[in-house]
Amino acid sequence: MTRRSLLVLLGVLLAKPLAALAAWNETAFGAKSAADALKSLGAASPAPSTDIVIEAPQIAENGAVVPIEVSSNIPGTTSLAVLIEKNPFPLAGRFEFKEGALPFVKLNVKMGESSDVHVVVVAGGKPYVATREIKVTIGGCGG
Amino acid sequence: MAVGPMKMRATIAGGNTDVRVLMVHPMTTAQMKEGLHHIKNVVVKQNGRTVVEAEIGQAISRNPVFFFRLKGGAKGDKIEVSWLDNKGETNKVDGVVA
Amino acid sequence: MKRIVPWLLTVWPILAMPQTPSDVQKVMQRDFHARGQATMDRVVQDGVQRVCTESNDQPPSELARRLEADQMKTIPFPAGSLMGDWKNGERIAQSGRGLQWTDPAGAAGGGSCYNCHRISPQESSHGTLGPSLLGFGWMRGSGPEMQRYVYGKIYNAKAYNLCSQMPRLGYSGTLTPEQIKDLVALLLDPASPVNKQ
Amino acid sequence: MKRFVAGLASLGWALCPSVSAQDTKKEIQKYQQMIAEGSPVELFELEGEALWKKPQGPNKVSLEKCDLGQGPGVLKGAYARLPRYFRDADRVMDLEARLLHCMATLQGRSRDEATKRVFGNENQPSEMEYLSAYVASHSRGVRLAAGTAHPKEKESYELGRALFFHRAGAWDMSCASCHGEADKRIRMQDLPVLYKREFARPIMATWPAYRVSNSQFKTMQWRINDCYRQMRYPEPIFASDATIALTTFLTVTAAGEPYRGPGTKR
Numbered sequence: 001m002t003r004r005s006l007l008v009l010l011g012v013l014l015a016k017p018l019a020a021l022a023a024w025n026e027t028a029f030g031a032k033s034a035a036d037a038l039k040s041l042g043a044a045s046p047a048p049s050t051d052i053v054i055e056a057p058q059i060a061e062n063g064a065v066v067p068i069e070v071s072s073n074i075p076g077t078t079s080l081a082v083l084i085e086k087n088p089f090p091l092a093g094r095f096e097f098k099e100g101a102l103p104f105v106k107l108n109v110k111m112g113e114s115s116d117v118h119v120v121v122v123a124g125g126k127p128y129v130a131t132r133e134i135k136v137t138i139g140g141c142g143g
Numbered sequence: 144m145a146v147g148p149m150k151m152r153a154t155i156a157g158g159n160t161d162v163r164v165l166m167v168h169p170m171t172t173a174q175m176k177e178g179l180h181h182i183k184n185v186v187v188k189q190n191g192r193t194v195v196e197a198e199i200g201q202a203i204s205r206n207p208v209f210f211f212r213l214k215g216g217a218k219g220d221k222i223e224v225s226w227l228d229n230k231g232e233t234n235k236v237d238g239v240v241a
Numbered sequence: 242m243k244r245i246v247p248w249l250l251t252v253w254p255i256l257a258m259p260q261t262p263s264d265v266q267k268v269m270q271r272d273f274h275a276r277g278q279a280t281m282d283r284v285v286q287d288g289v290q291r292v293c294t295e296s297n298d299q300p301p302s303e304l305a306r307r308l309e310a311d312q313m314k315t316i317p318f319p320a321g322s323l324m325g326d327w328k329n330g331e332r333i334a335q336s337g338r339g340l341q342w343t344d345p346a347g348a349a350g351g352g353s354c355y356n357c358h359r360i361s362p363q364e365s366s367h368g369t370l371g372p373s374l375l376g377f378g379w380m381r382g383s384g385p386e387m388q389r390y391v392y393g394k395i396y397n398a399k400a401y402n403l404c405s406q407m408p409r410l411g412y413s414g415t416l417t418p419e420q421i422k423d424l425v426a427l428l429l430d431p432a433s434p435v436n437k438q
Numbered sequence: 439m440k441r442f443v444a445g446l447a448s449l450g451w452a453l454c455p456s457v458s459a460q461d462t463k464k465e466i467q468k469y470q471q472m473i474a475e476g477s478p479v480e481l482f483e484l485e486g487e488a489l490w491k492k493p494q495g496p497n498k499v500s501l502e503k504c505d506l507g508q509g510p511g512v513l514k515g516a517y518a519r520l521p522r523y524f525r526d527a528d529r530v531m532d533l534e535a536r537l538l539h540c541m542a543t544l545q546g547r548s549r550d551e552a553t554k555r556v557f558g559n560e561n562q563p564s565e566m567e568y569l570s571a572y573v574a575s576h577s578r579g580v581r582l583a584a585g586t587a588h589p590k591e592k593e594s595y596e597l598g599r600a601l602f603f604h605r606a607g608a609w610d611m612s613c614a615s616c617h618g619e620a621d622k623r624i625r626m627q628d629l630p631v632l633y634k635r636e637f638a639r640p641i642m643a644t645w646p647a648y649r650v651s652n653s654q655f656k657t658m659q660w661r662i663n664d665c666y667r668q669m670r671y672p673e674p675i676f677a678s679d680a681t682i683a684l685t686t687f688l689t690v691t692a693a694g695e696p697y698r699g700p701g702t703k704r
Binding site for chain 2: 023029064066069087088091093096098101102104106109110111
């Protein structure tokens with residue numbers, strides 16, 4: 001064990017009470033369809049929007065790491081969720097932006113197969129969505 | 144690496160603060176032989192004030208990397224990122240904006 | 242630069258000589274070790290490997306013909322039909338296992354065929370080091386002569402083209418005669434996806 | 439025969455549906471660029487730094503005084519100038535061989551102990567892997583310039599070149615069996631023609647590397663080891679002259695390319 005990991009362990013013990021307060025939407029993350037997940041997030045039937053920008057490769061060589069960059073140009077955006085339609089549990093993450101943060105996040109997700117990726121934004125209490133298809137497995141003759 | 148260190152870099156770019164954070168975590172799913180082990184919450188703070196609160200699931204890749212963007216900001220601002228996983232483990236990293 | 246000059250003057254005339262295959266073999270015998278089923282006899286070149294290394298895969302034709310004839314003698318062609326089960330053949334073509342130090346000794350190996358060849362049209366993840374085999378039997382027929390050619394080629398590719406990059410899959414003990422028959426069927430059987438156009 | 443084979447291969451491409459090869463290449467480049475931006479390589483560098491500075495072995499000293507060729511403790515540009523001849527060991531060494539040398543001479547560790555676990559896994563990377571990440575990171579932007587002047591460096595290059603084309607093993611393969619011809623692939627993996635400068639340059643400039651497919655950080659010694667495994671050879675001994683010679687050959691072939699690793703690969 002290195003000294004650094006010892007420090008990390010120390011960090012683990014000290015930080016516990018702080019993070020323990022955080023909430024996690026078990027129903028939404030346990031939902032087996034994107035629609036059910038959105039219902040649990042209180043963002044059912046979102047309106048399509050072109051003001052949500054999804055930057056991602058059309059083809060990912062490896063489904064274990066698929067980079068996605070998302071931002072919202074909708075005024076009053078307070079949260080953003082990433083859902084992968086064909087994953088066993090579609091909801092990958094939900095980000096809440098408080099005063100001081102821009103509605104932007106870049107993350108790496110796992111994808112079991114080629115799928116639509118939905119980004120659902122809540123702005124002014126209303127849900128909006130943009131969708132992008134990402135193909136997993138290398139191209140050429142690949143699917 | 145199983146659960147391990149974090150690394151964070153915060154810089155001023157285009158008038159805003161770009162935060163890039165790396166975490167060492169297996170992020171295993173229930174189907175994997177190691178069993179379900181994933182980060183649930185990530186919190187970003189700027190000068191002690193919470194600016195981003197994230198809930199994440201097992202679909203985030205192993206050894207997660209996140210980029211966030213904070214409005215404005217200045218060199219010397221204190222940025223802190225922490226996480227909590229489903230086994231109750233947590234970690235945090237802090238630094239100043241360069 | 243300062244450090245280089247003194248010995249530059251003294252040893253510059255000594256240029257490194259190109260290494261011969263036998264030099265390289267000696268180095269391998271020193272710098273490799275047996276692990277699992279991958280034993281050290283594997284770094285000892287046989288005649289084919291030696292000739293191909295020395296000639297940069299362009300052996301003199303007379304020598305090549307003689308050695309190809311020797312390789313042909315290593316193929317024990319089974320009597321009767323050489324057509325096995327193409328479904329098994331597809332599984333064998335997909336598998337990349339066998340003979341590595343990470344593979345259990347004695348366990349059934351695969352042919353690693355898709356690493357280099359396009360075979361069934363359904364498998365889009367195929368290599369291109371070897372020619373496409375799509376429609377192989379459809380184009381060439383599946384008579385006894387063709388069965389014999391395919392069986393022999395898989396058993397010992399060097400009997401047909403001395404410095405072929407294709408492994409001698411039967412001769413090396415990678416595949417059993419039964420497995421090779423299944424691969425023959427994968428390429429030749431009219432019911433195989435290879436020949437369904 | 440060769441032209442016949444190539445003809446069939448290109449026919450294979452022509453049969454591919456929809457997405458053009460050009461677009462596919464572009465999208466895959468975009469993917470590779472995006473994963474490189476979000477790569478956890480820095481975490482390995484960080485852990486490597488801790489190990490570099492950690493007192494270890496019977497002598498309870500760190501590797502901070504290790505001479506990687508640019509003087510004791512000098513990391514800047516050291517990796518880009520390896521392999522090279524070291525007078526104190528009278529041998530051409532790559533990074534891993536030199537680290538082993540320092541573990542023995544500075545820390546007093548035995549070769550057996552220091553090489554017990556040179557290749558790690560996703561849960562527990564090896565000391566060598568962490569250290570390689572840390573050392574290599576100090577050569578970013580430095581042009582690759584493995585040693586070519588000393589007679590032993592020339593000899594290492596010649597041996598590496600001969601090894602590259604040497605056919606043996608249970609499957610009669612040489613490195614050139616897969617890395618000898620342009621525009622070929624194994625399954626879907628493109629194969630670089632590594633004895634040619636234009637192919638060797640981008641490859642050698644990005645090892646060691648993090649592989650996203652298995653979340654592991656891999657060294658050049660591992661890359662060579664795993665090729666020989668797949669070629670059905672016995673195992674090359676870690677940091678042996680044969681393995682170093684191959685790295686010398688490949689790095690000299692790639693000379694002049696600015697180092698930009700540790701890389702992030704598929």
